[in-house]
Amino acid sequence: MVQPAAVIQAAREAGKPLVLQDEGTEWIIPAVALAGEEAVVLSIESVKTFGDMANHWSQRTVEVMAAWQIANGVSEDEFAPDDTITRAQLAALLSRILQLEGAQASFSDVEPGVWYEEEVGAAAAAGIIQGDGDSFRPDDAVTRQEMAMMIFRAYEAAGGAGVAAGSSLPFTDASEISGWAEEAVAAVYSLGIAEGNPDGTFAPGNNAARGEALTMLLRFMDITGM
Numbered sequence: 001m002v003q004p005a006a007v008i009q010a011a012r013e014a015g016k017p018l019v020l021q022d023e024g025t026e027w028i029i030p031a032v033a034l035a036g037e038e039a040v041v042l043s044i045e046s047v048k049t050f051g052d053m054a055n056h057w058s059q060r061t062v063e064v065m066a067a068w069q070i071a072n073g074v075s076e077d078e079f080a081p082d083d084t085i086t087r088a089q090l091a092a093l094l095s096r097i098l099q100l101e102g103a104q105a106s107f108s109d110v111e112p113g114v115w116y117e118e119e120v121g122a123a124a125a126a127g128i129i130q131g132d133g134d135s136f137r138p139d140d141a142v143t144r145q146e147m148a149m150m151i152f153r154a155y156e157a158a159g160g161a162g163v164a165a166g167s168s169l170p171f172t173d174a175s176e177i178s179g180w181a182e183e184a185v186a187a188v189y190s191l192g193i194a195e196g197n198p199d200g201t202f203a204p205g206n207n208a209a210r211g212e213a214l215t216m217l218l219r220f221m222d223i224t225g226m
Contacts (some may be wrong), residue, residue, distance in 0.1 A: 097220070116138060
């Protein structure tokens with residue numbers, strides 16, 4: 001029997017996205033891998049779901065990313081989509097998406113053997129993340145403008161096409177975006193990766209949530225063809 005992980009990896013290597021479809025209360029993710037001009041269609045039923053994702057606005061995105069083995073829950077049955085995403089979590093997600101080779105982290109507060117060590121090290125080596133002196137602050141929350149910066153660096157690391165400089169932002173609080181993040185926020189907005197809030201703000205200093213982060217990362221993957 002074909003294992004789900006093998007199906008998912010085959011589809012990713014073939015450059016074919018997995019499309020999530022409803023079928024009653026189950027999820028089916030068709031995975032298409034091309035062999036010459038012939039298509040081999042495989043499907044995975046009863047994909048892993050999380051008990052706290054029912055009817056959440058990011059449910060589809062979270063379950064797609066979990067099926068791709070990019071995102072993990074905080075426990076076997078919980079994803080905690082509204083919890084704040086940490087610097088270590090976001091660095092790990094970006095490393096997995098870019099399929100970076102693990103590397104030893106040189107930060108004083110990233111302990112050897114901790115679950116995110118090699119992914120943080122890989123993201124640092126690729127220039128996606130930066131430390132604060134010799135520390136990384138892995139458990140600190142990521143703000144929306146920090147997330148925009150990390151995703152923009154990942155976009156550049158993935159060989160993304162240049163984004164026109166000076167793109168104007170429609171957010172009512174655009175003046176609150178830190179100078180170091182202005183280019184990144186403008187880029188991810190113009191690329192369609194980031195959006196504003198319903199009230200017209202971007203809220204650059206607000207902490208980013210886990211479900212929100214995965215939504216932006218899935219758009220990033222679509223745009224870059226990851």
